Amino acid sequence: MTSTDQQPFLSIKDLKVHFSTEDGIVKAVDGLSFDLAKGQTLGIVGESGSGKSVTNLTILGLHDAARTAIEGEILLDGKDLLTASERELEQLRGNKMSMIFQDALASLSPYHTVGTQIAETYRKHTGASKKEARDRAIEMLRRVGIPQPDTRVDDYPHQFSGGMRQRAMIAMALVCDPELLIADEPTTALDVTVQAQIMDLLKDLQQEFGTAIIFITHDLGVIADIADDVLVMYGGRCVERGTKKQVLSTPDHPYTLGLLNSMPSLDGPVDVPLTPIPGSPPSLLNPPSGCRFHPRCTFAEKVAGDLCSTERPGLEVIDGRGSSCHLTAEQKQELFADFAATRHH
Numbered sequence: 001m002t003s004t005d006q007q008p009f010l011s012i013k014d015l016k017v018h019f020s021t022e023d024g025i026v027k028a029v030d031g032l033s034f035d036l037a038k039g040q041t042l043g044i045v046g047e048s049g050s051g052k053s054v055t056n057l058t059i060l061g062l063h064d065a066a067r068t069a070i071e072g073e074i075l076l077d078g079k080d081l082l083t084a085s086e087r088e089l090e091q092l093r094g095n096k097m098s099m100i101f102q103d104a105l106a107s108l109s110p111y112h113t114v115g116t117q118i119a120e121t122y123r124k125h126t127g128a129s130k131k132e133a134r135d136r137a138i139e140m141l142r143r144v145g146i147p148q149p150d151t152r153v154d155d156y157p158h159q160f161s162g163g164m165r166q167r168a169m170i171a172m173a174l175v176c177d178p179e180l181l182i183a184d185e186p187t188t189a190l191d192v193t194v195q196a197q198i199m200d201l202l203k204d205l206q207q208e209f210g211t212a213i214i215f216i217t218h219d220l221g222v223i224a225d226i227a228d229d230v231l232v233m234y235g236g237r238c239v240e241r242g243t244k245k246q247v248l249s250t251p252d253h254p255y256t257l258g259l260l261n262s263m264p265s266l267d268g269p270v271d272v273p274l275t276p277i278p279g280s281p282p283s284l285l286n287p288p289s290g291c292r293f294h295p296r297c298t299f300a301e302k303v304a305g306d307l308c309s310t311e312r313p314g315l316e317v318i319d320g321r322g323s324s325c326h327l328t329a330e331q332k333q334e335l336f337a338d339f340a341a342t343r344h345h
């Protein structure tokens with residue numbers, strides 16, 4: 001047993017990612033902490049601009065270092081990625097950790113065949129021969145369900161359909177059996193059938209390889225399908241986290257409640273009216289003081305004094321479950337009761 005067996009596989013501690021721009025400092029991520037164990041899937045959900053992609057690009061070390069101030073810790077298997085050299089990160093990317101994006105065309109080069117791109121990723125990290133790497137590419141294409149992989153391996157990305165390109169990108173991301181896979185809205189652009197196939201594929205591959213997955217999405221239905229744990233982000237911070245069941249069935253933060261009420265129930269009655277969250281996401285150039293959600297929160301007036309607008313609520317996490325809100329547990333129980341009555345499942 002090594003000392004790292006005690007630690008979660010991935011541990012993010014008080015991460016801050018601030019960009020300097022012409023208009024000022026954008027606090028894209030502002031004090032975010034979470035853990036992820038091997039073989040588990042963490043779903044990250046939150047409105048556009050809440051810092052989901054920035055968090056994950058920072059894990060991979062894919063940020064513009066000159067204009068970015070980063071604080072905190074990102075421990076992968078005990079190693080702090082924020083103090084790692086570019087060379088070390090380069091070694092880890094594609095090998096120990098890899099990422100799939102929404103747009104496969106943007107991450108595949110149009111000038112090289114799909115097979116070459118997968119094979120070269122493999123060769124770079126393993127030193128395999130060209131022949132071995134090509135065989136491996138064919139094997140990966142077969143695994144992700146590309147028909148006739150031994151001929152399609154020589155196709156260029158534009159000869160693949162959108163769904164096939166997404167599979168090819170997954171094949172490339174998984175060719176070195178990464179222990180951490182970050183999937184940033186990987187199925188958003190696909191039709192529902194292909195989306196379901198890709199989700200099944202990821203689940204199968206996770207079973208087989210024990211990969212830890214971070215899955216970023218706007219879609220709580222997708223979260224319900226794939227995640228073990230859920231992290232809800234708002235304005236660069238975590239407002240709530242817990243197991244999928246905890247967060248989706250008994251939300252403990254007004255923002256999570258708002259998200260759930262703004263989408264059709266996952267398996268409850270279909271005639272419950274949908275209520276969008278009023279207002280729009282905060283500016284991260286000049287974010288609201290106190291709780292970042294308070295200007296849009298329908299419950300802020302229930303909290304004594306001006307606590308919501310002056311003090312950042314703490315995030316007390318017990319056994320992986322926690323939320324950051326000034327309401328008391330009793331208040332939440334009472335105020336959120338309607339949700340439980342109409343949608344609880």
Ligand SMILES: Nc1ncnc2c1ncn2[C@@H]1O[C@H](COP(=O)(O)OP(=O)(O)OP(=O)(O)O)[C@@H](O)[C@H]1O
Nearest residue numbers: 019021026028047048049050051052053054055284
């Ligand atoms: N390089 C950058 N320079 C300045 N601001 C940035 C930079 N990258 C991201 N941002 C800002 O950081 C915030 C968080 O962006 P991010 O891309 O993480 O959001 P997101 O949660 O992934 O949203 P979406 O769901 O739309 O993908 C946004 O306000 C964005 O404009």
Ligand SMILES: [Mg+2]
Nearest residue numbers: 052053054184
């Ligand atoms: Mg994003």
